[in-house]
Structure formats: structure tokens, C-alpha cells
Amino acid sequence: MAKQLMKGNEAIAEAAIQAGCRHFFGYPITPQNQIPEYMSRRMPQVSGCFLQAESEIAAINMVYGAAGAGARVMTSSSSPGIALKQEGISYIAGARLPAVIVNIVRGGPGLGGIQPAQSDYFQSTRGGGHGDYRTLVLAPASVQEAVELTQEAFDLADIYRIPVIVLGDGMIGQMMEPVEFGKYKKREVPDKEWASTGTEGKRKPNIINSLFIDPDDLEKENIKLMNTYEEIAKNETRAEITNAEDCEILIVAYGTTARIVKNVIKIGEKNGVKIGLIRPITLWPFPSETIAKYASQSSVNSVFSVELSTGQMVDDVKIAVNGVKPVYFYGRTGGVVPLPEEIYENVIKKTGGAK
Amino acid sequence: MATVFKRTEMLVDVPQHYCPGCTHGIAHRLVAESLDELGVGGRSVGVAPVGCAVFAYNYFNCDMHEAAHGRAPAVATGIKRVLPDNIVFTYQGDGDLASIGTAEIVHAAARNENITVIFINNAIYGMTGGQMAPTTLPNQVTTTSPYGRDASHCGMPLKISEMLSTLDGTYYIERAALNTVKNIKNAKKAVKKAFQNQVENKGFSLVELLSTCPTNWGMTPIEALKWVDDNMIPYYPLGVYKDRGEGELK
Structure with a gap:
């Protein structure tokens, strides 16, 4: 595919489509609006689903449902909206679901402003929501890199069954640069045997869940997550x-x-x-x-x-x-x-x- | 000896955690029977709430999601948009659906999301120990309305079936009760219809089931059944509130 001049937000959206994302649930917030707008145009062209949710909270829970049903799914937002999504991100992490979340960061705290910022570093790298979890956080420095990291984010999410955050700032989202989509080499990803797609009467029910009422069971789940995080740290750390x-x-x-x-x-x-x-x-x-x-x-x-x-x-x-x-x-x-x-x-x- | 009654295939053969006299067991049975009779169990995906039915994912013999508090309709939306040919349902209590989850249920209904919602209204938060619910009746005593629900202080209960039936998007809304044999029979018909509608791609169907909570109401199971007749049904009248298949009936 030839180079084309694209705005960061639109390039991220197209990268997701190229990566096989066919479900997107979003909610408007500046400075990331071009992502849902682009998705609303593009998804019908590829028989995908764009749905504007009633809130960021609903959007991330739609992501949870879609991810649990085995889809490649994404949502995007900006800082205050990501704060609202943290409950859902924690559940996605707890239920070990793959999903991609784009945060085009703006200044805070509170309603803050709409200009570029990097003030969500803590929020992104410390888990953000409740509980012992991490998200894989990718930080592009150009529109081209945003494209490649978004494409890879879906593979990483599937490989490790983890929510992956693409952390851009308002500058990355709003700036136009030449991009190419064919550069990223797909990684091998496992089958989603755990997905809840209906038993067809052929297997035991698959349950998408983050509730473990027995402390020993919950500790085991946390250790499982910790082991995954250690593996990610070993394999995927990049600078x-x-x-x-x-x-x-x-x-x-x-x-x-x-x-x-x-x-x-x-x-x-x-x-x-x-x-x-x-x-x-x-x-x-x-x-x-x-x-x-x-x-x-x-x-x-x-x-x-x-x-x-x-x-x-x-x-x-x-x-x-x-x-x-x-x-x-x-x-x-x-x-x-x-x-x-x-x-x-x-x-x-x-x-x-x-x- | 001939078997006249047995566990439905769609219920897992495990003991349920519900209190004696609670009607959740009946509601589970009605859902499971309906899935069974419609022959859609193998392609069903359910969404359990936070509340007394939080462990429903262990009881229904189909693929399940456990949702965050109130978010089941959004989770079900995500599932249904990925798996449009599957039967997707939520099973939610009144705290979950009518308090923290009002935005999610209203908008799923407004979108005419082709899902089935089973809404258990027992006028109290059960799992957390009997606090006031959005559906708690005026003057009803709970652990957070110890002097009785004072409407001048915390407002009036939400009538979900009435509310949702005003939305153009909703397809089918019915309120039934689980306190008498006759009411349970009607409830079964409503639940099955709510699933049948989804099979036929009709759209958003919700059945509100008036239920009991003897433990937190401080009653015997029999007193609780009678309390539904004497107090809940007069405030929450039974019937079909919306059926776009037959025009608006009420």
C-alpha cells in the first residue's frame, strides 16, 4: 500500500481495521473524536460494527462482552473518559480478555483541557482501575508508529489475553503525517478456545468471569496474571x-x-x-x-x-x-x-x- | 416409576446458594425451561449481574459472562453484536438494573437491542444484606431505611416496566410475579415469549418478575409470598406493558 497523508486518529482507526478489528464501541470526547467518526464510516464498508455507546462505561462493557465472545475489539477515549473506563478495564484484565484501548491523552485533572499531555502515565502504567493488574502500554512517537503499534496491539492482546493500551497524546492524534499500512508483520496468535460463543451442546460452558470468592482461588488467579506479566516483561519490553x-x-x-x-x-x-x-x-x-x-x-x-x-x-x-x-x-x-x-x-x- | 418432573437440561446439576423461600430458583427454572423448549441452549450466552444472582453463571448450562454491577445490558450488547445468531440474555436484580445500571438498560432498550432481559424485582438489595433498593416501596423498612422509606427524603420507587415501555425502541415488556402457581404459569409464558421474540429477531424484550426475599424482608417464605400480593402487586401491577407484535396494550 502506498504512503498516504493521514491524521493520527484516523490512521489509528484504519490500523485497527487492517488488524482485523471489526467491532468498535466508542463515545465522543476531544481530542480523539476522529477515531469513532472514522470507524462509523469504515466499519459498514468491511461488514464490521461501529456502535456509539451511551457512555464510556457502557462502551468498555460492550468491549468486555465482545472480547468475551471472541472478537477483535477496540474502544478509544481521552483522559477523563479513560478514567470512566477503568472499572471495565479492570474486569477485562481480571477475566483475561484481549482488547485494545486507545487513550489520546489531554491535560487534567478533572475536566482539565483538550491540549496534548502525558499526565495519564500513572493511570496507564499502574493498572488504573482496582486490583492487582497491569495493562500493556504502547507509546507511539509518530503517526507511522501509532499505526504499527495499533496493529501489533491486537496481536499482543490475543497472545497474552490482556488489555493493551495505545497511549498517544493530543499531538499524535491530531497531527498529519505520511503513513504506510503494510509494514507491520503479523504475529502468530493462539485460538480463542475460551470464548463464550455457545456450547453447541458439545462442550462444557465457557464462563467469562473475574469473580473468585474463595481467597485461595483468587490468589491463584492473581499469580496466573503475575506470571503473564512477567512473561510480557521478558518478551515485550521495548525502547x-x-x-x-x-x-x-x-x-x-x-x-x-x-x-x-x-x-x-x-x-x-x-x-x-x-x-x-x-x-x-x-x-x-x-x-x-x-x-x-x-x-x-x-x-x-x-x-x-x-x-x-x-x-x-x-x-x-x-x-x-x-x-x-x-x-x-x-x-x-x-x-x-x-x-x-x-x-x-x-x-x-x-x-x-x-x- | 415414571418420571413426572426433572431438572431441565439447561440447569447445571449443582446446589444453588439461594436462601430458603427465595424465588430466584423459580426464575432460573423458567429461563432454563424456556431455552430448553426453544432448543436454543447450545447457542445461548447469558450475562449474570452483581447481586444475589451473581453466581448464575454456575447454574445456567450455557456459556456465560459475569458483568460488572449494572453493566449487563452493555455486555450483552457487545456479545450480541459479535454473535447476532446467538441467543443473548441478561439476568439482573433491581439494584443492578434499576439503580446503578439505569443508563445501560435504558439505552439497550432504546436501541431495541435484540436481547432478552430477565429483571428480578424484590424491592431490596439481597446480597449485601437488605439495603434500600430503587424499587423499595414507600415506608418499607430496610437496613438503610430503618424508619421506613421516606419518599420526601429519598424519592419514590422506579417502575421499570412502565418507564421502558414508553421508549419507542422496546419491543416487549411484561411484568409477572413468582408468588402463586397461577402467577408462575403466566411468568413462564412471558419469559418464553421474551426468548421467542429474540429467536424471531423482534428485538428488546424484558420480563420483570416480582420476587420474594424472606431473609431480608424478615418474613417466613409463606408470609413473603403473601406480601407480594398485598404490597408489591398493587404498586407494581402485573401485565403486558408493551408488545409491538400486538400494539400497545396498556
Whole structure:
């Protein structure tokens, strides 16, 4: 398929269709509205189902039902709407169902604003809802990557029977870039023998459930989930590394912020400061080992977490660096996106420059 | 010896957890018999609620989902949209359907979602220990209305069948009761019709079943059956509230 110019939100929606998603349940909220709008146009063309739910809560529970019935299913929303979906996401995690949830993040808390933000890092990577669970969190930094990660999200969800969150920000959702859909290579996924599609009188009932009233049974379920999460951490942790060999300052940034930091690296080069970047592609599982490895280079004098928040991922960076080097934070929030110069100045101010 | 009565195929042969005198067992039986008689058990998918019927997924002999509190109609919508040829039903109590789940039931009904809803109204939260429900009658004593439900303080009960029958989308709404042999026979007809409608792709069908909760009402099972006659039926009249197959009857 040839390259085409597409808005991030629409590209994510088309990527889902390309990945075989034929059921989408959504609810309007800015800045992700082009996803349900696109789905409402496209789904009938591929004999799929787009349904606008009465609320985010209903939408995620439709996802729960559709996933339990064995479908490739997706919903999308933005921060306050994702908060409403957390109950359902917890149930999806508890019942070990595959589903894809797109969060095009906007500033918060509360109704917040509608401009790009990364203030849902905690919400996404800490489970968000109640109980001992994780979601696999993919953070694209371009529209092309959003396409490929959305396609892969469906495979990951099926392989591990887990809700997968594609965490974009308003910038990724609203920006137009050239994209290609044929680049992603499909992964092998298991059959859904657990799906509730009717017994046909040939097998025992399949029950989609997250209730285990006996504490021993519930503990076993939690351990099962934990084992899955460990397997995911082992197999799927991903980060992009730029200029980090022998760097003096190591920046950790994801999504839109990481793209801005690439320009910070260039400013550093002009000023004789070698800045490296680690861009987590999976926010959970977090690429702690990669960060630890590069942070412990003798050349590195400090590590920075740069975010569109007041400091959330920085906690994970600190855990990864584990006191080996000083860890600092710089961020703008509420929908304000910093310029590369601003980030550079603040990084230099904090570290006192190179060496 | 000839067998005159036996467990229906669509009920799993396990002890149920319901209290003595509770009518959930009868409601389960009516649903299971209907699925059996219509020959659709093998392609049925049920959705259990949160509340007394939370373990219904262990009792119906078909594929089941356990939904979050109140969300069963949304879950059923998701299932039905994936499996349009399957028979999809929810089984929900009054706290689940008429309180926390009002948005989901209203919109599933408005969409004329081709599902069957079995709504158990016993005017109280059973599983959590007898708190006030949206269907608790005025002046009825519960653990959170210890002086009786004061309508000036917490409003009047919801009449779900009446409410939903006003929506253009709904296909069939009937209220029946499980307190006498005659009422149970009528309830069976209503439940079976609600499933038959789905088989015929007619659309959203809901049967409200007035039920007992002797444990939380603080009555013997027999007193509870009589309480339905004396108090519930006068407030929640029985009958067909909507049947688009026959025009609006009430």
C-alpha cells in the first residue's frame, strides 16, 4: 500500500481495521473524536460494527462482552473518559480478555483541557482501575508508529489475553503525517478456545468471569496474571535508543516529548554537549534494564525525565537508575508543549553543563 | 416409576446458594425451561449481574459472562453484536438494573437491542444484606431505611416496566410475579415469549418478575409470598406493558 497523508486518529482507526478489528464501541470526547467518526464510516464498508455507546462505561462493557465472545475489539477515549473506563478495564484484565484501548491523552485533572499531555502515565502504567493488574502500554512517537503499534496491539492482546493500551497524546492524534499500512508483520496468535460463543451442546460452558470468592482461588488467579506479566516483561519490553553511547546527559522521554528531545540532542551537539535519549516504546513493561545500562556509563553525569506532566515517569526512571546517578525532571503540563531550546536550557541549568 | 418432573437440561446439576423461600430458583427454572423448549441452549450466552444472582453463571448450562454491577445490558450488547445468531440474555436484580445500571438498560432498550432481559424485582438489595433498593416501596423498612422509606427524603420507587415501555425502541415488556402457581404459569409464558421474540429477531424484550426475599424482608417464605400480593402487586401491577407484535396494550 502506498504512503498516504493521514491524521493520527484516523490512521489509528484504519490500523485497527487492517488488524482485523471489526467491532468498535466508542463515545465522543476531544481530542480523539476522529477515531469513532472514522470507524462509523469504515466499519459498514468491511461488514464490521461501529456502535456509539451511551457512555464510556457502557462502551468498555460492550468491549468486555465482545472480547468475551471472541472478537477483535477496540474502544478509544481521552483522559477523563479513560478514567470512566477503568472499572471495565479492570474486569477485562481480571477475566483475561484481549482488547485494545486507545487513550489520546489531554491535560487534567478533572475536566482539565483538550491540549496534548502525558499526565495519564500513572493511570496507564499502574493498572488504573482496582486490583492487582497491569495493562500493556504502547507509546507511539509518530503517526507511522501509532499505526504499527495499533496493529501489533491486537496481536499482543490475543497472545497474552490482556488489555493493551495505545497511549498517544493530543499531538499524535491530531497531527498529519505520511503513513504506510503494510509494514507491520503479523504475529502468530493462539485460538480463542475460551470464548463464550455457545456450547453447541458439545462442550462444557465457557464462563467469562473475574469473580473468585474463595481467597485461595483468587490468589491463584492473581499469580496466573503475575506470571503473564512477567512473561510480557521478558518478551515485550521495548525502547528506542538515540545517541546514548558515551553520552554525558541521558534523557528519558516518550511519545511527542521524545521527538522534541531529538532536537534537544542537536542543540547539545552545537554546544559540545553529548545528550543521549532513551525513548520507552512500552511504558509498561518499562525498559528499566536499558535505562540502568546506559545511566551507569561513566560518561553520564545525570539522567533526566522529560514529560508533559508534573513528573510521573520520573518515578520509574529513578527506580531504574537506582541511585547510581542523579535523576532530574523537567516538564510542562496542562497542555503546554515545550520548545527544544527551553528543555535544553533547563537541562543545562540543572546539571551545570557537561562534565 | 415414571418420571413426572426433572431438572431441565439447561440447569447445571449443582446446589444453588439461594436462601430458603427465595424465588430466584423459580426464575432460573423458567429461563432454563424456556431455552430448553426453544432448543436454543447450545447457542445461548447469558450475562449474570452483581447481586444475589451473581453466581448464575454456575447454574445456567450455557456459556456465560459475569458483568460488572449494572453493566449487563452493555455486555450483552457487545456479545450480541459479535454473535447476532446467538441467543443473548441478561439476568439482573433491581439494584443492578434499576439503580446503578439505569443508563445501560435504558439505552439497550432504546436501541431495541435484540436481547432478552430477565429483571428480578424484590424491592431490596439481597446480597449485601437488605439495603434500600430503587424499587423499595414507600415506608418499607430496610437496613438503610430503618424508619421506613421516606419518599420526601429519598424519592419514590422506579417502575421499570412502565418507564421502558414508553421508549419507542422496546419491543416487549411484561411484568409477572413468582408468588402463586397461577402467577408462575403466566411468568413462564412471558419469559418464553421474551426468548421467542429474540429467536424471531423482534428485538428488546424484558420480563420483570416480582420476587420474594424472606431473609431480608424478615418474613417466613409463606408470609413473603403473601406480601407480594398485598404490597408489591398493587404498586407494581402485573401485565403486558408493551408488545409491538400486538400494539400497545396498556
